[in-house]
Amino acid sequence: xxxxxxxxxxxxxxxxxxxxxxxxxxxxxxxxxxxxxxxxxxxxxxxxxxxxxxxxxxxxxxxxxxxxxxxxxxxxxxxxxxxxxxxxxxxxxxxxxxxxxxxxxxxxxxxxxxxxxxxxxxxxxxxxxxxxxxxxxxxxxxxxxxxxxxxxxxxxxxxxxxxxxxxxxxxxxxxxxxxxxxxxxxxxxxxxxxxxxxxxxxxxxxxx
Numbered sequence: 001x002x003x004x005x006x007x008x009x010x011x012x013x014x015x016x017x018x019x020x021x022x023x024x025x026x027x028x029x030x031x032x033x034x035x036x037x038x039x040x041x042x043x044x045x046x047x048x049x050x051x052x053x054x055x056x057x058x059x060x061x062x063x064x065x066x067x068x069x070x071x072x073x074x075x076x077x078x079x080x081x082x083x084x085x086x087x088x089x090x091x092x093x094x095x096x097x098x099x100x101x102x103x104x105x106x107x108x109x110x111x112x113x114x115x116x117x118x119x120x121x122x123x124x125x126x127x128x129x130x131x132x133x134x135x136x137x138x139x140x141x142x143x144x145x146x147x148x149x150x151x152x153x154x155x156x157x158x159x160x161x162x163x164x165x166x167x168x169x170x171x172x173x174x175x176x177x178x179x180x181x182x183x184x185x186x187x188x189x190x191x192x193x194x195x196x197x198x199x200x201x202x203x204x205x206x207x208x
Contacts, residue, residue, distance in 0.1 A: 027066025
C-alpha cells in the first residue's frame with residue numbers, strides 16, 4: 001500500500017526527477033505502464049509547467065536505467081536464477097512469470113539483436129526485452145543504443161499525445177484518451193515490426 005501511495009504521489013507531483021524515477025520502475029521488471037507517466041508530463045509541458053524536450057530526455061533516461069537493471073541482472077545471474085525468480089511469489093507479485101520471460105526470449109531469438117529496439121514498441125514485450133538481451137550476453141553498447149532509440153521513439157509519441165490532447169481534453173479525461181491512442185499505436189507498431197523483420201530476413205536470404 002505504501003508503494004502505491006508513493007507512486008501516486010509521484011504522479012501528482014510530476015517533475016523531471018519523478019519522471020526519471022517512474023520510468024526507471026516502468027522499464028525494469030516491476031510492472032508500471034509508461035502511458036500513465038509520459039502523456040501527463042507532455043500535457044503539463046503544453047500547459048507551460050514543463051519543457052517537452054526535457055520530458056523526452058528524462059523519460060528516455062529513466063527507461064534506459066530500468067532496462068540496464070534487467071540486462072545486468074540477467075547477464076550475471078543467468079537463466080536458472082532468472083526463471084526461479086519469475087516463478088517465485090515475489091516474481092508473481094511483480095506480475096512476472098515463466099511464460100512472460102519465455103515469450104520475451106522467443107521474441108529475441110526470432111528477431112535477433114534488433115528486437116531490443118523493436119521490442120520497446122511492442123506491448124507485453126517492451127518491459128522484458130532487456131532480460132533475454134542480458135541472458136544472450138548481447139554487447140552492452142549495442143543494447144544501450146537500441147534501447148535508447150526504441151524507448152525514445154515510444155516516449156516521443158506518448159509525450160506528443162499528451163501535448164496534443166491538452167488543447168481539447170480536460171485533465172480528468174486524459175488517461176481514457178491516452179489509452180485509446182496508445183492501443184491503436186501499439187497495433188501499428190506490431191505491424192511495422194513484422195514488416196521490418198520480414199524485410200531483414202528477405203535481405204539475408206537474398207545475400208545467401
